[in-house]
Amino acid sequence: MHTHRLLASAAAAVIVIVGLPACAAVTANPITLTIGTQDNDDTHVAGEIKHFADLVDTASGGSITITPVWRAAGDVSRWDQVVAQQVIDGELDLGMVPTRAWDALGVTSLRALNAPFVVTSDAALVGATADEIQDPMLEGLESAGIVGLDIFPESLRHPSGFAEPALGLDSYQDAVVRAPYSATTEAMLASFGATLDDGTPDPQVHNIQETSYLRAAGPTVTANVTFFGKFDVLVVGSDIWNGLNDEQRRVLRQASDETQKWARDHLPTDQEHAQEYCERGGRLALAQQDDVDALIAASAPVLDELAEDDVTATSITALRALAPAGPLPPVSCADTSETAVDITGTWEFTTTQEDLIAGGVTDPTQVQQEAATFRYRFTENAWAYDAVAEYDLAQPRRTGTLKVVGSRVTIFWSGQASDSTSMDAEILPDGTLQFTNIVDADPVYQKASEVKFGLRPWSPVEG
Incomplete structure (x- = not known):
């Protein structure tokens, strides 16, 4: 999920029902x-x-x-x-x-x-x-x-x-x-x-x-x-x-x-x-x-x-009188099998409508809502952003969780593990942040994610 992923009844009818699993007779007044x-x-x-x-x-x-x-x-x-x-x-x-x-x-x-x-x-x-x-x-x-x-x-x-x-x-x-x-x-x-x-x-x-x-x-x-x-x-x-x-x-x-x-x-x-x-x-x-x-x-x-x-x-x-609380869960669930790339800090980048169109994004809503100047803040396992755009954004400010395993970064947009974007991260010699090999779990947003995360390096923001 990205910046935009967001009858009164008729008269009663007479029906005949034998049981829930069975089909009832169709009423003349559904x-x-x-x-x-x-x-x-x-x-x-x-x-x-x-x-x-x-x-x-x-x-x-x-x-x-x-x-x-x-x-x-x-x-x-x-x-x-x-x-x-x-x-x-x-x-x-x-x-x-x-x-x-x-x-x-x-x-x-x-x-x-x-x-x-x-x-x-x-x-x-x-x-x-x-x-x-x-x-x-x-x-x-x-x-x-x-x-x-x-x-x-x-x-x-x-x-x-x-x-x-x-x-x-x-x-x-x-x-x-x-x-x-x-x-x-x-x-x-x-x-x-x-x-x-x-x-x-x-x-x-x-x-x-x-x-x-x-x-x-x-x-x-x-x-x-x-x-x-x-x-x-x-x-x-x-x-x-x-x-x-x-x-x-x-x-x-x-x-x-x-x-x-x-x-x-x-x-x-x-x-x-x-x-x-x-x-x-x-x-x-x-x-x-x-x-x-x-x-x-x-x-x-x-x-x-x-x-x-x-x-x-x-x-x-x-x-x-019902059962008391069960055993406590583990204190940590972090994956420490690889040394994670350190992307903690604040980063800024701008995506334009021209960038998105050139990158193959055809949905007008995506073109409008993903064109903005974004400022992302990463901690060890969380992210937040603020965005400013020419148009009113559906979600100018968001937060969520983050997972970093080795150089692979996954941003989770909601409470569903499948609603995410993953990519490789590298800190370049000039201090900027470059994302490559970008995969959005929702193919509908793949092109927009490639442009937003991968078109150009993100610049660090001090303070």
Whole structure:
């Protein structure tokens, strides 16, 4: 990913369904239901939505079509709450919304899921979605005019430090922590002495990121500090739900149940997520147990306040009865088999539209968005850039992870290991940085990457 890689329902119809695996009779009045999410179409959540849509299509004999709306909120603050509100308002028929979002909309029953230091293991992440635990939490959505079908496990959440690892309370004093908005998360961070900000991860703005391994923008994740788990809830607007007939509702419920089981079966472990983070150049740090204990103690008043609600208190007790945190991951996942070329520092270069066109780039968007003066900052295992151009850039500032093995440098553009550009690096006698043998994992961007990284050497910037 480079600088630019970024319906109301019809009337209810009568359908006959024998069972979810079998095809139902095709109704004379097929309906289409939208389902919104803030995720892109290539994430774990997207896989759940697609699986759900396929099951609904099969069970209804094609009479119910589920149409995903990716990044439904657009580029706004508090995006989770925006998607949730779209379902409440009927702009979306269904939604796959993180459970953390609902506390800001007056729903208190889901707060146990991102209560500080309650869900801290893979077993607890999956076990939290058992019917006997999730059903009382789902009932609370009724107050917002929402029907909750099922809760889906996604990932455990850790701190990722930008300039340095986030370890004990000292790391959080007066820090700005990048996190998706949640009143519960905000209260936890405030108990550490930190402030929540939900802007695009930026080391010039944020000290720490609250994140999963797959979405970590910082170079180091503290592996043995697990704030809570991230969960998503599949919801339907009450008016939409009440407008469906019994068989249509049964199809949606059974498809949701089957998708939840599928999601559990296909969920990578936290250790597997950590390994993928390592493969794209990330590092793991471990906090001292005294530091972990201090974070837990600091956030205890938040937990006490949450437990004043009976449903939340019961849910916290049930979640704590699940398995405790598993064994700690390794302290480092660096590949030290070869001496790495040292490209740390700040480098600048300019790419023009003429350069890109001459290099074989034909996509007008790429020609416009990749033509800029870039200033890249490399550390041992992270990168950041600022870009200035004649046109407004979709992403004038970005961060990510970096892996250097020998002379081979791989820049990871997102949380996916396959979304990357790799190349050989050499520091020339005049001190400039030359990249050769450039390979973009996405062939669509190959020509642009060859021009951007390889057309001319990058100049060092002092200071």
